[in-house]
Amino acid sequence: MRRFVPLAITFIVGTVLILSVFIPPAQDLNRTFTLYFDIIAVFAFFLGGGNLLRVHINKLRMKKRDWQFSIVTLSGFLIMLAAGLFKIGNPGDIATAVDAEGSMFQTVFNYVLNPLQSTMYSLLAFFVASASYRAFRAKNREATLLLIAAFIILLGRTPFGLMLTGWIPESFSILQVPNLAMWIMNSPNLAGQRAIIIGIGLGVISMSLRLILGVERSYLGDDNA
Amino acid sequence: MKRSSYIVLGVVSAIFVLSWVMKSMSLSEVDDSIMQGFLLTVSAFLTLSIFSFLYKDNPFYKFAEHLFVGVSAAFWMCQGFWSTLVGNLIPRVSESLSGFFMVPYQPGSFNFHYWIPVILGLLLLMRLAPKGGWLSRWPLAFIVGTTAGLNFIKYLRSDFIDQVSSTFVPLLGDETNKWTGVGDFFSNLSLSADSQFVALLANWVIFVGVFSGLVYFFFSKEHKGVFGVGSRVGIWILMITFGASFGYTVMGRISLLVGRLTFLFRDWLGLIS
Numbered sequence: 296m297r298r299f300v301p302l303a304i305t306f307i308v309g310t311v312l313i314l315s316v317f318i319p320p321a322q323d324l325n326r327t328f329t330l331y332f333d334i335i336a337v338f339a340f341f342l343g344g345g346n347l348l349r350v351h352i353n354k355l356r357m358k359k360r361d362w363q364f365s366i367v368t369l370s371g372f373l374i375m376l377a378a379g380l381f382k383i384g385n386p387g388d389i390a391t392a393v394d395a396e397g398s399m400f401q402t403v404f405n406y407v408l409n410p411l412q413s414t415m416y417s418l419l420a421f422f423v424a425s426a427s428y429r430a431f432r433a434k435n436r437e438a439t440l441l442l443i444a445a446f447i448i449l450l451g452r453t454p455f456g457l458m459l460t461g462w463i464p465e466s467f468s469i470l471q472v473p474n475l476a477m478w479i480m481n482s483p484n485l486a487g488q489r490a491i492i493i494g495i496g497l498g499v500i501s502m503s504l505r506l507i508l509g510v511e512r513s514y515l516g517d518d519n520a
Numbered sequence: 521m522k523r524s525s526y527i528v529l530g531v532v533s534a535i536f537v538l539s540w541v542m543k544s545m546s547l548s549e550v551d552d553s554i555m556q557g558f559l560l561t562v563s564a565f566l567t568l569s570i571f572s573f574l575y576k577d578n579p580f581y582k583f584a585e586h587l588f589v590g591v592s593a594a595f596w597m598c599q600g601f602w603s604t605l606v607g608n609l610i611p612r613v614s615e616s617l618s619g620f621f622m623v624p625y626q627p628g629s630f631n632f633h634y635w636i637p638v639i640l641g642l643l644l645l646m647r648l649a650p651k652g653g654w655l656s657r658w659p660l661a662f663i664v665g666t667t668a669g670l671n672f673i674k675y676l677r678s679d680f681i682d683q684v685s686s687t688f689v690p691l692l693g694d695e696t697n698k699w700t701g702v703g704d705f706f707s708n709l710s711l712s713a714d715s716q717f718v719a720l721l722a723n724w725v726i727f728v729g730v731f732s733g734l735v736y737f738f739f740s741k742e743h744k745g746v747f748g749v750g751s752r753v754g755i756w757i758l759m760i761t762f763g764a765s766f767g768y769t770v771m772g773r774i775s776l777l778v779g780r781l782t783f784l785f786r787d788w789l790g791l792i793s
Contacts, residue, residue, distance in 0.1 A: 297654050297657070300657075300658060300661075301657040301658055301660065301661035302661070304658060304661040304662050304665055305661045305662075305664050305665035305668070306665070307665070308661075308662055308665030308666055308669060309665040309666075309668045309669040309672070310669070311669070312665075312666065312669025312670055312672075312673075313669050313672055313673060316673050325670065327633075328666050328669075328670070329666070329670070330608055330609075330634075330637070331636065331637040331640075331662070331666070332637075332662075332663060332666045332667075333604045333608065334604055334605065334608070334609055334634075334637035334638065334641060335637050335640050335641045335644060335659050335662060335663055336600065336604070336663075337597075337600035337601060337604045337605055337641065338640075338641030338642065338644045338645060338659070339641075339644060339663075340593075340596050340597045340600045341597060341641075341645065342644055342645055342647060342648065343593060343596075343597075344593050344594065344597045345645065345648050346648065347589070347590070347593050349648065361582065364582050364583065364585075364586040365586070367583055367586040367587050367590065368586040368587070368589050368590035369590060370590065371586070371587045371588075371589075371590030371591040371594070372590035372591065372593055372594045373590075373594070374591075374594075375590070375591045375594035375595055375598070376594040376597060376598065378598075379594060379595070379597070379598025379599075379601070379602070380598060380601065388622060389620075389621060389622050390621070390622035390623070392602075393598055393599070393602045400598065402559065403591065404595065405559075406559040406560070406562055406563045407562065407563070407566065407587065407591055408588070408591050408592060408595055410563045410566050410567050410780070410783070411566050411570065411584060411587065411588040411591070411592075412588070412592070413776050413779060413780060414566070414567045414570040414571065414780050415570055415588065416773060416776050417773055417774075417776035417777035417779070417780050418570060418571070418573065418574070419773050420770065420773035420774050420776070420777045421574055423766075423769070423770055423773060424770070427766070427770075436756075437755055437756065437759045438759075440756055440759040440760055440763065441759045441760070441762055441763035441766070442763065443763065444759070444760040444761075444762075444763025444764045444767065445763035445764070445766045445767040445770075446763075446767070447767070448763070448764050448766075448767025448768055448771070449767045449770060449771060452767075452771045465712055466710050466711060466712055467711045467712070468711070468712050468713040469711045469712065469713045469715075469718050470711065471713070474713040477713075478713070478718070478722065479760065479764050480764055480768075481722060482721075482722040482725040482726055482729075483725050483729055483757055483760040483761065483764070484760060484761050484764040484765070485726055485729075486725055486726045486727075486728075486729025486730045486733060486757050486761075487729060487733055487757045487758045487760060487761025487762075487764075488761055488765075489683050489686070489687060489726070489729075489730045489733070490729070490730050490732075490733025490734050490736075490737065490754070490757070490758070491733070491758075491761070492679050492683050493679065493680060493683050493684065493730070493734060494734070494737050495675075495679060496675040496676070496678075496679025496680040496683070497680065499671050499672075499675040499679070500671075500672055500675055500676055500680070502668075503667075503668035503669070503671050503672040503675075504668075504672070506664055506665070506668040507665065507668050507669065507672075514660060514661075514664050515657055515660075515661075516657070
């Protein structure tokens with residue numbers, strides 16, 4: 296029961312979705328199952344929120360290391376949740392979008408979440424720069440190719456690239472760094488990306504078959520769970 | 521907490537309040553300038569807290585990090601609730617709830633089946649219960665089955681068939697650069713960015729590059745002889761791809777960084793116009 300029912304659900308749902316492609320009247324199933332998926336995904340968000348509460352309340356109760364920061368997480372979570380679910384400060388009635396201009400939800404997004412998110416990602420620029428300083432040594436032919444391609448793309452996307460090679464005549468314009476960068480993106484880069492995408496595609500197809508046929512069962516976890 | 525920690529906290533708090541006051545004063549012509557000043561100061565404080573990690577891990581970074589986790593979890597929960605549950609589910613299952621949330625009710629004789637994902641969703645929450653956690657495998661199985669079924673077709677079409685067919689490009693002229701003979705080709709030979717030679721070179725690189733890239737990923741045969749040469753060319757193409765992707769990613773991150781620095785120096789400090 297604990298293993299058979301989930302395996303049967305995966306098999307039936309997966310098979311029905313694949314077969315529905317070949318049966319025109321059943322093609323709407325795709326949309327219906329996608330909506331089912333979205334609805335369950337919302338419950339998964341709730342599960343995530345519940346788990347976050349449980350973990351941080353436990354941390355607070357047990358006074359574990361850095362427990363003070365759990366208060367920050369819980370406060371941020373509860374304030375944003377209240378702002379979003381009760382549409383606090385929304386201009387208009389309940390039918391107005393949750394992220395309407397002027398709402399508390401939108402304000403917290405603009406002044407807290409958005410700066411945090413973009414600064415987190417921009418922080419990676421420093422780490423990438425320091426990692427590339429160590430990794431980008433033209434030790435062999437392959438590493439040199441990687442280095443040159445990266446350098447041309449970086450240079451080609453700044454005005455400095457055009458300043459440096461803008462003097463090259465029109466009959467050799469492919470050698471101008473911005474043009475060369477574009478050519479690299481549209482030719483060798485496209486070829487490499489395509490080889491990788493085909494590989495990923497084949498991998499996803501075979502993994503999907505393994506899941507549908509019940510060969511891959513790791514997602515069911517431990518039997519004692 | 522050590523004495524030095526109290527001093528740092530005091531200094532940061534004083535700077536925060538000073539910034540709030542000065543920002544509010546500079547926005548005096550704007551409505552609600554005190555609130556705007558506070559929000560801009562909070563934004564700047566959080567930005568600088570994250571940047572402080574470049575020095576080393578510290579309580580300000582931890583504060584911003586923990587706040588980010590809490591706020592983003594609630595953000596996605598609310599988005600899911602309003603857009604999917606209220607926007608798509610409630611109009612199909614309940615007239616009274618549709619009335620309450622003021623969304624147009626969509627009656628249908630077979631709409632009762634929309635309760636299935638609700639039941640599966642509730643079973644998913646059983647994972648939080650001390651007993652009966654195994655029931656959460658049912659919705660998980662549904663998610664896995666749906667993903668497998670949808671991805672099987674999607675990837676077969678877009679990542680396999682479409683990519684393979686796009687690789688078979690004309691190697692002697694195309695729609696814009698028609699092949700008019702060897703003589704014409706050599707007499708018009710040019711390294712201009714929109715020349716026929718450059719366009720054909722791109723097509724050759726795509727065709728040979730994809731083929732040799734796939735040869736590199738084929739591990740069932742030893743990479744020796746002609747196969748080894750193809751594999752070696754594949755590595756070169758992949759290295760150029762990784763370099764290009766790296767450069768592209770770095771530029772994306774730097775533009776985010778420029779955005780944050782612009783916010784600090786223009787919107788917060790007002791040092792640049």
